Amino acid sequence: MIIVMKQGATRQEIDYVADMITAKGGITVNPMYGSDLTILGLIGDTSRIDPAQLESFRCVERIMKVAEPFKKANRMFHPGASEVKVGDTVVGGTKLSVMAGPCSVESNEQITEVARAVKEAGATILRGGAFKPRTSPYSFQGLEYQGLDMLCHARELTGLPIVTELMSPYDIDKFEDKVDCIQVGARNMQNFDLLKRLGKTRKPILLKRGMSATIEEWLMSAEYIMAGGNENIILCERGIRTFETYTRNTTDLSAICAVKKLSHLPVIVDPSHATGKYWMVQPLARAAIAVGADGLMIEVHNDPAHALCDGAQSIKPDAFAEVMADIRNIARAVGREI
């Protein structure tokens, strides 16, 4: 971090700012005195410094950040790519992970039928929402605890580990007991109480990008969980809000390249929520693997036209099998495998 002092800042003011920062511990302040301007170069752990607070000093002109504010999620301090174990499968590394299943668990029959089909096609993790974050309070809210039990039953039948969304910190004990990976949805990416609580578990967390979150904000949310002690995080790009209305969201594939450079955490793409259209899932799945994603999350439903949630973006099991065959080829081309 670099602090640019105001033109004409007195020696007393410069020393005051430098001493205040040194007193925080773990930081060395290197002043460079110019004829017009003085700048202070800060070396060390600046994560506890609030740039906005420093800018409130009348003798400070501006603050320039040279390192990212996230540390544990930062590739600079962890050059190797991280791998996260979910049940007996691993997310990250050379093998791609594919999480597939319906948006919501609707019945025992529905989830077991879809679970068997996606397993057969090569999915590595079963997804299904039991607690649904819906825009309208009148829409289907999920089967809740019953839905969790149905997912567990589908895991027993297929052997696939399960991932499902947690909405409230009050349910975390039940989720710790029952699920293999806890999903934090886009709408809760900055629910900091929830993130802090998830720092205390050792369950893997699938952290979806908030619909209006910058890449830095997303990585700072991962940092919240990691700062609490849980480093088992998988990131998921699920599209962001832009001015475009043709698609439900805009699929930000450049975020995959950015996250791979900035962080060591595995990152997957959800082309279902990222487009909102079933016929765009296959091309975007291909593109995601081609740009270096560690896997995919895809909504699969046995009867999309009657799905209780997200039918328009859900593909049928036979289309899912086609996507799997297709991305196998792309994976080979980019040195990955399924």
Ligand code: PEP
């Ligand atoms: C989901 O995975 O069904 C979901 C609600 O996703 P998101 O949080 O990305 O909207």
Ligand code: MN
């Ligand atoms: Mn959905």
